[in-house]
Amino acid sequence: MQRVPRAVLDKSNRRPEMSHPHWIPPAVSDPANQDRARSWLIIPDLLSVIDMPTATFDHVNPAWTRVLGWDERDVTGQHYAQFVHPEDRAASEAAFRQVRDGEPILNFENRYRHKDGSYRWLSWAAVPEGSKLFSRALDVTVHKAAMRELAERTIEHEQIWQLSQDLLGVTDSSGRWISVNPAFSRIFGWDTEALLGRTSEWLEHPDDREQTRQEIRKLGKGDTTIKFENRFRAKDGSYRWLCWNAVPHGGRVFCVARDVTDEHG
Secondary structure, eight states, X not given: OOXXXXXXXXXXXXXXXXXXXXXXXXXXXXXXXXXXXXXXXXXXXXXXXXXXTTTEEEEEOTHHHHHHOOOHHHHTTSBGGGSBOGGGHHHHHHHHHHHHTTOOEEEEEEEEEOTTSOEEEEEEEEEEETTEEEEEEEEOHHHHHHHHHHHHHHHHHHHXXXXXXXXXXXXXXXXXXXXXXXXXXXXXXXXXXXXXXXXSGGGBOGGGHHHXXXXXXXXXXXXXXXXXXXXXXXXTSOEEEEEEEEEXXXXXXXXXEEEOGGGGO
């Protein structure tokens, strides 16, 4: 890990212009570029200029205060690693070596410490020019949390799908099975491959087929199925009673069925 020079931590080493609370890069503060100057002050993304030989911040825009809580004076003159989460420092140092070798980076993510001690996820785009590194970072903390929650829910849903004793399945609008859970095989003995891409008509008891077709047509019109019962044939030739609930959505029909054979004696 890169050691931070003691001199970097001494705020007295800052150049006079750095102490201004709303410093604007000279190229931006030119009167002919007032729009760019205003952007530096009001843009919600974190903008920064880093001195690559020392790896210290030369300048940051006010968004650093809004996003991370640090006053600009707290950031300028500091080594970038002072703010990086310990678990992200190795990857951050590798990314810094890349830009120091003249290669831009895009969508590099790490965590930066907020003034309150928490960490925020940032997604970086950085371009080296001369001895300076010009960077833009987006706060993606909320997005990362949402993705993590989605991943956790996906795992939970997969566990439910795999372990459910009820039959779970998805068909297209014509009733062809797109996916079924393992309960189909456990209850009826058919391999999953025998079911997918086909309707269930070949499994239905002859006495139930017309009512089943009517129910599928209702689903195709957007109606919901509640406690519809019919019989499916098992691989051993016997029939089992099922009680169905189904709802159409987005060109698909999502189905849940419970084996109620015992209730029919």
